[in-house]
Amino acid sequence: MRIAIAGAGPTGLFAAIALARRGHDITVVDRDPGPLPDGTWARAGVMQFHHPHAFRIQVVEALSDEAPEVLAALFEAGAERATVPGPPDAPEIAVGVRCRRLVFERVLRAAAESEPGVTMLCGHAEEVLVDRGRATGLRVDGHRLDTELVLDASGRSGRLTRGMRAPAQSGDCGVAYVSRQYRLRPGAEFGPMSMPIAGVAFYPGYGVIAFPHDNGIFSALVLRASDDRAFTGMREVPAYEAVVAAVPLLAAWTDPARALPITDVLPGGRLHNTYCGQLDRDGAVPLPGLVFLGDTVCTTNPAAGRGVATSLTQVRQLLALLDEGAAADIEAATRAFDAWCTGTIKPWFDDHVDCDAGLAARWAGEDVDLSRRLPSDLIGAACEVDPSLMRVVGPYLGMQALPGSLDVVESRVREIYASGWRPPVPAGPTRDELADLVARAARREPVASA
Ligand SMILES: Cc1cc2nc3c(=O)[nH]c(=O)nc-3n(C[C@H](O)[C@H](O)[C@H](O)COP(=O)(O)OP(=O)(O)OC[C@H]3O[C@@H](n4cnc5c(N)ncnc54)[C@H](O)[C@@H]3O)c2cc1C
Known part of the structure; x- marks a missing residue:
């Protein structure tokens, strides 16, 4: 044909x-x-x-x-x-x-x-x-x-x-990308990984991911709320560098002793x-x-x-x-x-709509909403409390099982959140501290990390 x-x-x-x-x-x-x-x-x-x-x-x-x-x-x-x-x-x-x-x-x-x-x-x-x-x-x-x-x-x-x-x-995913590629110095190794494919750290109001690629090259990604105007200045190198140096995961990956940037800062469009x-x-x-x-x-x-x-x-x-x-x-x-x-x-698609709405609400300061089905990302996070959940969550994370497969553990995960547990926030600056760094960089003030 x-x-x-x-x-x-x-x-x-x-x-x-x-x-x-x-x-x-x-x-x-x-x-x-x-x-x-x-x-x-x-x-x-x-x-x-x-x-x-x-x-x-x-x-x-x-x-x-x-x-x-x-x-x-x-x-x-x-x-x-x-x-x-x-x-x-x-x-x-x-x-x-x-x-x-x-x-x-x-x-x-x-x-x-x-x-x-x-x-x-x-x-x-x-x-x-x-x-x-x-x-x-x-x-x-x-x-x-x-x-x-x-x-x-x-x-x-x-x-x-x-x-x-x-x-x-x-619908808008609620997040926007700002990333940059780096190359490891000779003999240096990639930074800390929290997942098989990346190093990830999420905070209330923003997140960072380090993606190892080929030939000693990696990307450092900062995710911000798409409507958070305070971060738009991050597309400028001084502000981006201040942010990256302030967040421990990316600071480790992009330490100049480990790696050097090989691209401009890359802002992303709407997602x-x-x-x-x-x-x-x-x-x-x-x-x-x-x-x-x-x-x-x-x-x-x-x-x-x-x-x-x-x-x-x-x-x-x-x-x-x-x-x-x-x-x-x-x-x-x-x-x-x-x-x-x-x-x-x-x-x-449905799963992302649900998870993204939940993340946007939490980034805006709301608590986990226990009045509705918990979004899949929160179900996944609960494996930290009850590793036996991984038997069900693992195939979902690997996309070998559809999001609906998580339904069988939802009530167990609900108990975990109802007890008051929340996914721990890693050490690092708050969203306001980071926004302040971006604003100071835009005013060309010294921006020693937070
Ligand atoms: C910021 C970002 C990060 C992503 N990260 C990941 C990731 O980590 N992992 C992952 O799996 N996916 C990721 N994705 C998704 C991934 O990029 C897409 O799923 C992928 O590009 C889809 O490929 P495609 O071939 O369908 O479309 P595209 O890659 O968009 O290719 C479409 C092609 O069609 C051509 N074209 C369009 N119209 C015409 C025309 N009229 N005439 C001639 N040519 C035309 C374009 O030039 C283009 O080459 C990411 C997406 C975004 C936005």
């Missing part, structure tokens, strides 16, 4: 390779020409590209099953396995892969470019071609690209198919949880032969690092449907895919 894919991000590239290996004739359209010969890549239009990414086990499994040499190439390029200890006398358990998004996508794109059956076309996909109520290809920079199937993998900012589906469910199924307002498939994939279906608060996992998992489900002969009735297959997304992807 001839297939056009709009968007050469992780979703489009992975889909292209996997579909070509099933004998399909693939053209991937993206307006981005790809990395420069020296490997640098501005990636305009994908604002998160240089922000920290962690890649979960679902991403590793997808590559391992569909294109194992891409995984090998990633490790060759400096990516590292993230693991947790296994049971006694058993090997460590892989939980993901650590590398910059730049490295991940450069390797994936190179693989797609050299894949027989994949054509990479640099251009702007202007519209989906339609004939007798079916999608029949794309118009790219004024030229027709005729195909039998069109996949929209144009990401969270894509406009190609805007208005075709029922409106997305969407949304969104879910948009395959169907239109009337519950119909808007255009048989057009399927939406990746971030065009779901985006979630990126701090949990779920986006590429949910995207590649969608691709794998579509592959499974096509393997079963979906092309014979693409409309029915699109409905089946939509039902699967509703059952398997949307719960992650």
